Amino acid sequence: MKPLYVLLVVASFFTVSQVKSQLPDAPKDAAFINENTIIKDESGKRIEMKTFMELMSTNDWTVDPKMTTDGKVDYIQLRRLTPEEKEKQLSDIMSLMGESKMIGTKVPNFEMKDIDGNIISSNTIKDKVVVLNFWFIACKPCVKEIPELNEVYEQYKNNKDIIFVSVTFDPKEKVIPFIEKHDFKYPTVAGDRNVVDKFTNGFPTNIIIDKEGKYVDYIVGGFPDIGKRIESSIEKAL
Structure with a gap:
């Protein structure tokens, strides 16, 4: 059958x-x-x-x-x-979900604003390595990986060649207390379904983009040692 x-x-x-x-x-x-x-x-x-x-x-x-x-x-x-x-x-x-087909290809053009009012776009990330995390509040695997994401962020936060951004479709009024409660370190974009739909079909999704604006890694789902994989991909992109 x-x-x-x-x-x-x-x-x-x-x-x-x-x-x-x-x-x-x-x-x-x-x-x-x-x-x-x-x-x-x-x-x-x-x-x-x-x-x-x-x-x-x-x-x-x-x-x-x-x-x-x-x-x-x-x-x-x-x-x-x-x-x-x-x-x-x-x-x-x-x-x-096309992960293998995406590696090495250009990411789509985008523009978004984080909860502090900073603009992150295809233009502002030029010549930077970008680490994107897509999540939502009710997603348990998304919440579970936050400590590992924070460890990676702390390791590279002073490197001006790397930009970290988390993106969710949840509204800002719900996101702010959530990230405060879980002490999520990534700069966060809230309420942006357009960017979420443009980049991912599942949650959590972690994407690493190189300085040429190409996919280096595209990781869908909750995985053990996600922090180590992101770190490895960052080093590859650098």
Whole structure:
């Protein structure tokens, strides 16, 4: 049987059409999970989308679509990944999101303003190495990696050839107390969905750009030792 691809569509963030446009290589018959999809845990109990996302954010789970007799998705069954499946799924996600195709290519033109009023744009980053972090408040993997991001920032903050920026679509009035609570060191851009949509399809995403404005690294998802990978990419870009 041909494998059925399943793509998650979170209603408050993306529409199915937006995901399809951002993932042109996705199979035409891919199944899209949204807020109306029935999702069950390992015991067969139906769970809410919030619980589903919390489980999926650990990168320990996959989903098996259960089909009706006429070939439609009846419900989605959660299943814990084996170590081999986990490694392959991560590779497949990266391939689907075009990471390998982007490395060495030019980043799109952009302009954004951080919460202190500073403009960061394609013009202001010329001849600089840029480290971008895309996140949102309710994203647990995003929050989990903050200490490591802070360590990298502290290591390079005095290097004038490096610019750090975090970007979220969450509004400024919610972002300010959040970054104060978590002591997030990166300069932060809030409420900018246009830039978020331009650069990423998943969260967290960490991007390193070289002095020529080309992608050096594009990292989607919560990973152990993310700080070390960012540091390695910064050194490569320098």
